[in-house]
Each structure stands twice: as C-alpha cells, then as structure tokens.
Amino acid sequence: MQVxxxxxxxxxxxxxxxxxxxxxxxxxxxxxxxxxxxxxxxxVEIEKARKNIASxxxxxxxxxIFTSGGTEANNAVLKSIALSGKVxxxxxxxxxxxxxxxxxxxxxxxxxxxxxxxxxxxQGDISLEELxxxxxxxxxxLVSLMHGNNEIxxxxxxxxxxxxxxxxxxxxxxxxxxxxxxLPISLNKLPIDYAxxxxxxxxxxxxxxxxxTNSKTAKLEPFLHGGAQERSIRAGTENGSGIIGMSKAYEVxxxxxxxxxxxxxxxxxxxxxxxxxSIPDISFIGNSAxxxxxxxxxxxxxxxxxxxxTLLFNLDLKGVFVSEGSACSSGASEGSHVTAVLLKNxxxxxxxxxxxxxxxxxxxxxxxxxxxxEIVNS
Amino acid sequence: MQVxxxxxxxxxxxxxxxxxxxxxxxxxxxxxxxxxxxxxxxxVEIEKARKNIASxxxxxxxxxIFTSGGTEANNAVLKSIALSGKVxxxxxxxxxxxxxxxxxxxxxxxxxxxxxxxxxxxQGDISLEELxxxxxxxxxxLVSLMHGNNEIxxxxxxxxxxxxxxxxxxxxxxxxxxxxxxLPISLNKLPIDYAxxxxxxxxxxxxxxxxxTNSKTAKLEPFLHGGAQERSIRAGTENGSGIIGMSKAYEVxxxxxxxxxxxxxxxxxxxxxxxxxSIPDISFIGNSAxxxxxxxxxxxxxxxxxxxxTLLFNLDLKGVFVSEGSACSSGASEGSHVTAVLLKNxxxxxxxxxxxxxxxxxxxxxxxxxxxxEIVNS
Numbered sequence: 001m002q003v004x005x006x007x008x009x010x011x012x013x014x015x016x017x018x019x020x021x022x023x024x025x026x027x028x029x030x031x032x033x034x035x036x037x038x039x040x041x042x043x044v045e046i047e048k049a050r051k052n053i054a055s056x057x058x059x060x061x062x063x064x065i066f067t068s069g070g071t072e073a074n075n076a077v078l079k080s081i082a083l084s085g086k087v088x089x090x091x092x093x094x095x096x097x098x099x100x101x102x103x104x105x106x107x108x109x110x111x112x113x114x115x116x117x118x119x120x121x122x123q124g125d126i127s128l129e130e131l132x133x134x135x136x137x138x139x140x141x142l143v144s145l146m147h148g149n150n151e152i153x154x155x156x157x158x159x160x161x162x163x164x165x166x167x168x169x170x171x172x173x174x175x176x177x178x179x180x181x182x183l184p185i186s187l188n189k190l191p192i193d194y195a196x197x198x199x200x201x202x203x204x205x206x207x208x209x210x211x212x213t214n215s216k217t218a219k220l221e222p223f224l225h226g227g228a229q230e231r232s233i234r235a236g237t238e239n240g241s242g243i244i245g246m247s248k249a250y251e252v253x254x255x256x257x258x259x260x261x262x263x264x265x266x267x268x269x270x271x272x273x274x275x276x277x278s279i280p281d282i283s284f285i286g287n288s289a290x291x292x293x294x295x296x297x298x299x300x301x302x303x304x305x306x307x308x309x310t311l312l313f314n315l316d317l318k319g320v321f322v323s324e325g326s327a328c329s330s331g332a333s334e335g336s337h338v339t340a341v342l343l344k345n346x347x348x349x350x351x352x353x354x355x356x357x358x359x360x361x362x363x364x365x366x367x368x369x370x371x372x373x374e375i376v377n378s
Numbered sequence: 379m380q381v382x383x384x385x386x387x388x389x390x391x392x393x394x395x396x397x398x399x400x401x402x403x404x405x406x407x408x409x410x411x412x413x414x415x416x417x418x419x420x421x422v423e424i425e426k427a428r429k430n431i432a433s434x435x436x437x438x439x440x441x442x443i444f445t446s447g448g449t450e451a452n453n454a455v456l457k458s459i460a461l462s463g464k465v466x467x468x469x470x471x472x473x474x475x476x477x478x479x480x481x482x483x484x485x486x487x488x489x490x491x492x493x494x495x496x497x498x499x500x501q502g503d504i505s506l507e508e509l510x511x512x513x514x515x516x517x518x519x520l521v522s523l524m525h526g527n528n529e530i531x532x533x534x535x536x537x538x539x540x541x542x543x544x545x546x547x548x549x550x551x552x553x554x555x556x557x558x559x560x561l562p563i564s565l566n567k568l569p570i571d572y573a574x575x576x577x578x579x580x581x582x583x584x585x586x587x588x589x590x591t592n593s594k595t596a597k598l599e600p601f602l603h604g605g606a607q608e609r610s611i612r613a614g615t616e617n618g619s620g621i622i623g624m625s626k627a628y629e630v631x632x633x634x635x636x637x638x639x640x641x642x643x644x645x646x647x648x649x650x651x652x653x654x655x656s657i658p659d660i661s662f663i664g665n666s667a668x669x670x671x672x673x674x675x676x677x678x679x680x681x682x683x684x685x686x687x688t689l690l691f692n693l694d695l696k697g698v699f700v701s702e703g704s705a706c707s708s709g710a711s712e713g714s715h716v717t718a719v720l721l722k723n724x725x726x727x728x729x730x731x732x733x734x735x736x737x738x739x740x741x742x743x744x745x746x747x748x749x750x751x752e753i754v755n756s
Binding site for chain 2: 002004006009010011012013017018021022025026029030031033034035036037038039068069070071072074075083097098099100101102103105106110200205206207208224225226227235236237238239240241242312315316319321322323
C-alpha cells in the first residue's frame with residue numbers, strides 16, 4: 001500500500017485541471033500580448049481565469065498579479081517594497097517559509113531596510129502585544145506574517161494583525177499559500193495589503209501563483225522588467241496553461257468546499273485520536289492538535305526516541321510518504337527551522353508532518369499511522 | 379483562411395509536447411524536493427529532462443538553471459551580476475529585447491553599475507571595433523548582446539564577440555531565446571558565459587526557460603531566494619510539467635532539424651521573392667533579406683504609404699496574423715523600439731514582421747503575402 005500524507009508539500013492534480021490545461025495548450029497557443037485574433041483569444045481566456053479566481057477569493061480582477069508561484073510572489077513583494085523606499089523596517093517571524101526568510105536576508109544585505117522578528121510563544125503564535133509595541137514606534141513598516149503555517153498548521157489572526165497594522169499605518173503582507181484556494185477567504189473584507197498564493201497546494205499545476213495587491217491601500221513596483229504584461233508589474237509571456245489550471249483548481253476546490261472541509265476535519269480528529277492511542281509520549285507541535293487554531297489538513301507530531309534520519313527512510317520503504325517539514329531543502333534533510341525554533345533544538349527533533357487532502361481516506365490514515373507506530377514502538 | 383505568421387512571438391505547441399505534459403501531470407505530482415518516493419520520482423524525470431536538453435544544446439546538466447521563461451532569465455542574469463559587484467559596467471545594444479533594456483534601466487536606477495550601448499550600423503549590426511575599444515578600457519564589464527534579434531532576425535557573430543570578451547576579461551551573456559532549440563548550437567564550444575533560453579518559441583509550453591551558466595568561466599548568484607532548488611540559485615517548487623514540455627519540444631525540434639531548416643529557408647526565399655514582386659518600393663529591415671546573416675524564420679519589411687495602425691487591423695480581419703515587432707507591449711501598439719532605432723523614427727514605421735515555423739506552408743505564405751499586397755497596393 002502507498003499512502004501520500006505530504007499534501008502540504010504538494011498535491012495530486014485534479015483530473016479536471018489536467019483536462020483544462022491540455023485543452024488550453026491545444027487550442028490557445030497565441031501570445032496573449034499579440035494584437036491579432038490568435039493573441040486576443042488567449043488573452044480572453046486568461047482574463048476569464050483572472051475573473052474566476054477573483055470571484056472565488058473575493059477581490060477585484062486587477063488586484064491579481066500572476067507569478068511563477070508562491071516563492072516568486074514572496075520574493076517580489078518583500079524585495080520590491082524594500083527597494084521602493086516606502087518602508088524602513090520589515091517585521092516578520094522566525095517560522096515563516098524560507099522564501100520569506102531568505103528574501104529578508106537579501107533585504108538586509110542589499111538595502112537599508114531593517115528586519116525585525118517578533119517573538120513567538122511555545123505554540124508558535126506571535127506576540128500581538130509585542131507587535132503592537134513595535135508598530136507604535138511609528139517607523140514606516142511592512143509586516144509579513146503567514147496565514148497558515150506550512151509546517152505546524154498554526155493559523156494567524158489576520159483581522160487582529162491587520163487592524164494593528166492599519167491603526168499604525170503599517171503595510172501588511174501575508175503568505176496565504178496554504179490557505180487561499182483551500183479555505184473560504186474574502187480578501188477584500190480583510191485588513192491586508194498584499195497576499196501570496198499558489199496553485200499546486202490545491203490540486204493545481206506547479207509553476208503558477210499570484211500576488212494579491214489591495215487596490216485601495218497598496219501598490220506594487222515592477223519586479224520582473226521587460227513587458228507590459230500584468231499591468232507592467234510582472235513582465236514575461238504569460239503562463240496561460242498554468243493560469244487556466246489554477247483557475248480550474250480553485251473552482252473545483254470551492255465546488256464542494258464545505259464537504260472537503262468536513263472531510264479534512266474528520267480525518268484530523270481521527271488521526272489525532274489514533275496517534276494518541278497508538279504512540280505513548282507523542283506530542284503535537286504548535287497548535288496542530290487544536291482544531292480551531294490550526295489548518296484542517298496539517299498535523300505535526302513530536303516522537304519519543306532517536307531515529308537519526310532513519311524514520312523517514314523506513315516509512316518510505318513501507319510506502320508511507322510524510323516529511324519532517326517544508327520540502328524546500330531539496331533532498332538535503334537538514335531538519336526543519338520551524339521545529340528547531342519551537343523546540344529550541346538544532347533542527348534534529350524527531351518530528352513528522354502529516355498533511356492530508358480531500359483525496360486522503362480513513363483507510364490510508366489507518367495504514368500510515370499504524371506503520372509510524374510500529375516503527376516508533378519497536 | 380487563417381494564416382499564423384507570428385511565430386517569433388510564440389508557436390503552436392507540438393502534439394507530442396502536450397502529451398508529455400499531460401502524462402507528467404497525471405503520474406508525477408510529487409514535489410521534486412520531497413525525500414520520499416513520490417518526490418524522488420518527479421526529481422528523476424526533471425533530471426532526465428535536464429540531461430536531455432543539455433545533450434541537445436551541448437553543455438553539462440549542471441550548467442542549466444530552469445526559470446519561468448526568457449524574461450526571468452534575462453532579468454536574473456543582468457540584475458544578479460550587477461548586484462554581485464563583479465562588474466562596474468554593462469555593455470549592450472539599443473535593439474535588445476525589452477527584458478534586457480528594462481532590466482538595464484533597473485540596474486542604472488538601483489546599482490552603481492554603468493550601462494553603455496554600442497553603436498549599430500544601419501542594418502542593425504553592432505560595431506565590433508567600437509566594442510573592442512570599449513573593452514580595451516579594462517573596466518570590469520558584462521557584455522549582453524542577443525544571438526538572433528527577435529524583430530529583424532539579425533544574427534550576432536557569437537565567436538567574434540565572445541573572443542573579444544575573453545581577450546579583454548569581460549563576461550559575455552547572450553539572449554538566445556530565438557535560437558536555442560531552433561538552430562544547432564554547441565554551447566560548450568562557444569566563448570560565452572551566460573545564455574537565456576525559452577520553450578514557447580520552439581513549440582513548447584509558455585512559462586518555462588533556462589539560464590545556461592558556463593561552469594568553467596562563470597558563476598550566478600541566487601536571484602529567487604527560499605529553497606535549495608536549482609542548486610540554490612533559483613528557489614521555488616520546480617515547474618515539472620513545463621520542464622518536461624521544454625525537453626520534449628527541444629527533442630522534437632532536433633529530430634528532423636535539418637529538414638525544418640531547409641523548409642524554413644525555402645519559405646524565406648519564397649516570401650522574399652513574392653514580396654519583392656508584389657509590393658513596389660518594399661524594403662527589408664535589418665539583415666532580414668540576407669539568408670546568411672539572419673534567422674531563417676524572420677522577415678521584417680518596410681512598406682510604402684501611411685496606414686495609421688489600420689494595416690494590422692485589416693490583416694487581422696482577413697485572418698493574416700503578423701505583428702509590427704515584439705509582442706511584449708501587451709495590446710498597446712506603441713510601435714517597435716527596434717525599427718524606431720534603425721529607421722530613426724518614433725516607432726511609427728510602416729513595418730511588418732513575418733515569422734514562420736516548421737508548420738507554415740507555401741500556401742499560407744501565398745495567402746498572407748497576397749493579402750498584404752492587396753491592402754498596401756490599394
């Protein structure tokens with residue numbers, strides 16, 4: 001049996017997405033920037049996709065800037081704003097995605113902008129009090145904090161953080177790669193200025209994502225230069241098939257969104273119970289065992305014992321596909337910076353991230369957790 | 379009848395490419411950075427694609443860094459090198475692609491690096507003498523000049539320019555978006571340090587390209603930060619289906635490359651003759667009528683009369699899809715900066731770019747050129 005429990009790293013593509021991508025590649029090869037009919041046909045499809053996504057995430061079409069994915073979106077927002085001179089400080093947290101943390105390192109090395117990290121409690125939640133104190137210093141600031149943590153599933157209180165930013169005239173960016181397209185979110189009703197999104201975490205293609213830029217409160221400087229695409233903010237011939245695939249993925253996700261959410265919550269409850277019952281001394285990292293404070297599809301568990309990297313290897317041999325954290329270390333198992341921060345160790349915690357999707361079944365959980373328990377208890 | 383003569387803007391996808399992309403999306407959804415079997419399966423396919431492309435363009439696998447396309451590749455090379463402190467000057471030309479020119483403007487606004495443009499003769503060829511004089515000043519320099527001009531088809535003498543650079547210790551980048559994957563090119567035998575490439579100009583998907591970095595002579599600093607992908611030079615979950623599509627497109631292109639080249643040359647000769655015979659006072663811009671000095675698939679013609687933008691519109695109505703130049707102005711017909719430079723006008727030359735592919739037929743040329751002539755001669 002093979003059980004894929006690494007859906008926070010990426011998800012299987014929906015069959016409807018693959019069909020939409022293939023159909024678009026066959027019939028709409030024109031360059032959307034060409035003024036002739038072949039170009040305009042492709043342009044129409046891309047703008048329909050933009051409208052479709054905008055209606056699902058509740059924002060205006062023009063607030064969506066397509067990118068090559070969440071990493072580009074995060075790089076672009078942080079670097080563009082740092083270079084624009086609009087802010088002299090960026091406040092973030094030590095458990096953001098690497099595309100935020102590494103971009104912040106670039107900002108520190110290449111601009112005058114100061115980078116400050118807000119403190120976390122032991123569950124991995126930021127200190128709102130500390131954030132408020134920092135913002136009350138009235139230094140022109142961008143706050144960048146992720147909505148749903150990709151490793152421990154902690155959810156940020158967007159409204160509280162956004163209102164703190166609004167009240168103190170700070171800009172607010174949030175990495176929503178794990179939440180936009182998954183959860184019902186109404187961007188225009190939230191006090192946020194910028195958000196980053198991706199398609200492949202929600203059964204869409206890899207290599208496509210977008211930046212949301214609140215048209216009432218925020219602007220974005222160009223970051224890839226060379227053409228008038230994406231209202232001159234992101235040059236480069238549009239990845240039309242990727243855009244159509246993302247639109248279809250978001251559409252499919254929200255067709256039966258309530259059913260999927262219920263299914264994920266049921267899986268999560270079931271998994272937590274089974275893990276507790278089958279592994280003595282198990283712990284749950286962050287808020288991942290708290291259904292109301294964390295993403296419905298992520299559990300991060302701390303395990304007793306010392307496995308020296310053999311745990312993932314042995315699980316893999318038995319067809320159970322999980323991870324220690326983010327996939328972004330490209331095969332090099334350096335451990336997770338998130339659990340390292342939370343457990344105050346050097347990234348060699350015995351922890352596992354289990355992440356589900358709408359395709360995951362109770363039977364798969366049974367096999368996956370039974371296998372984990374057998375190895376851990378042996 | 380509909381005739382697509384805008385293949386320098388983009389090309390119809392090969393059926394084999396669409397099949398390869400679809401098959402990959404169905405079967406290899408894993409994140410290539412995941413250490414488990416699902417991740418490794420995707421990683422294997424991506425590395426096979428990299429090897430395949432490397433063998434076709436004759437370089438080492440590790441010299442290929444995948445990007446979201448030619449525009450990102452050009453931005454990345456110029457901005458990374460400008461920020462690295464390795465050079466204090468970039469020499470380029472005024473008829474490069476906008477992704478070069480606009481990146482150079484960014485370099486001027488955001489770094490201390492000086493930007494110098496080498497002079498062109500009236501055909502649009504750079505002055506090698508002037509370039510040599512500039513390089514003999516022994517200022518640490520990057521030269522960026524495109525291999526095949528996307529509007530007028532002029533080919534650069536890569537060996538002469540590259541040797542001038544080598545002899546004067548300058549780095550050499552060349553935008554090969556119109557030539558890599560089209561023409562037989564042996565990267566490792568050329569005196570170049572960096573090259574940019576794209577898939578969608580050669581019947582591959584949009585949203586994918588690569589940077590060639592000569593491992594013996596050149597390095598590239600990271601430009602998208604946040605993960606160890608592409609040897610930590612370009613972060614972001616790999617666009618696997620795009621990479622597989624580009625590999626297939628290059629493979630298909632070279633399966634019958636000689637046949638395609640002969641076909642394109644025959645089309646070009648035929649088109650030049652027919653244009654000369656059917657439109658009095660026609661001129662050919664750049665070297666585009668010179669078969670040995672220009673790309674086999676691009677002709678750029680100057681036309682008598684004044685059409686005030688109605689020419690493209692009327693051709694479009696009759697199903698003839700051509701352009702004035704690069705598609706990158708996104709529907710806004712601002713005219714071409716290339717013909718503006720060469721004809722010393724303000725970009726409102728009456729010119730048309732006709733560009734072919736292996737799928738173009740003599741019958742299509744007959745209809746396209748007959749239609750152009752009817753409008754121009756009426």
